[in-house]
Amino acid sequence: MSEGPEVKRTADKISEAILGKTIVDIYCKTLKDNIKENIIGSKVKSIDIYGKNIVIRFTSGVYLHNHMMMWGKWRIYDKKEFDDGKSKPPPRRIVWSNQKITKNNNKKIDNSNTTSSSSSSLIHEILKDVRNDSRVRIILITPAQVAVQFNGPILHFTMYDPSKHTSIAKLGHDALKSTFDIESVRNRLHKRGKRKLADLLLDYY
Numbered sequence: 001m002s003e004g005p006e007v008k009r010t011a012d013k014i015s016e017a018i019l020g021k022t023i024v025d026i027y028c029k030t031l032k033d034n035i036k037e038n039i040i041g042s043k044v045k046s047i048d049i050y051g052k053n054i055v056i057r058f059t060s061g062v063y064l065h066n067h068m069m070m071w072g073k074w075r076i077y078d079k080k081e082f083d084d085g086k087s088k089p090p091p092r093r094i095v096w097s098n099q100k101i102t103k104n105n106n107k108k109i110d111n112s113n114t115t116s117s118s119s120s121s122l123i124h125e126i127l128k129d130v131r132n133d134s135r136v137r138i139i140l141i142t143p144a145q146v147a148v149q150f151n152g153p154i155l156h157f158t159m160y161d162p163s164k165h166t167s168i169a170k171l172g173h174d175a176l177k178s179t180f181d182i183e184s185v186r187n188r189l190h191k192r193g194k195r196k197l198a199d200l201l202l203d204y205y
Contacts, residue, residue, distance in 0.1 A: 021142035065162035067154035129185040
């Protein structure tokens with residue numbers, strides 16, 4: 001699972017690539033046409049984190065809420081290489097049972113993690129073009145960079161700020177944010193009386 005520091009680093013990388021840039025195209029299977037029209041031509045206004053949640057805001061007023069859970073990841077690509085089909089996705093491992101393995105140019109067999117009694121093998125599937133990867137959930141295309149999200153189980157587009165939703169708002173102060181107010185946190189902790197620090201950290205109400 002992507003923990004807080006990793007989520008922060010991911011958001012920073014996305015920001016470096018597309019913050020303030022115009023979205024010239026976007027791909028997402030679940031994206032409705034009216035939302036897509038509002039995003040294309042707009043700019044990325046902000047990219048914020050709330051715990052393990054990433055919220056991308058566009059100048060058109062559309063928000064993208066992403067939670068990577070245990071499988072999601074973001075990658076940044078050069079647009080020209082992306083358009084030329086030279087952008088490679090991260091490798092993935094696939095378990096094939098009963099040794100039914102087909103060798104071809106796109107698959108590399110790796111039996112190093114199996115035992116002699118095992119009936120399955122691990123294959124590192126290597127694709128040469130990220131556009132052919134079935135794990136891709138969303139593609140944000142700017143004039144110079146392309147941000148691609150793989151296996152994102154939570155991708156919500158909305159006109160309402162997700163950070164105001166109870167599930168995110170109740171998370172409280174984020175210590176990884178530059179706006180973190182330690183005095184405010186101290187005051188909130190004092191109001192909850194004498195309790196173990198571990199209990200206070202887990203008490204998000």
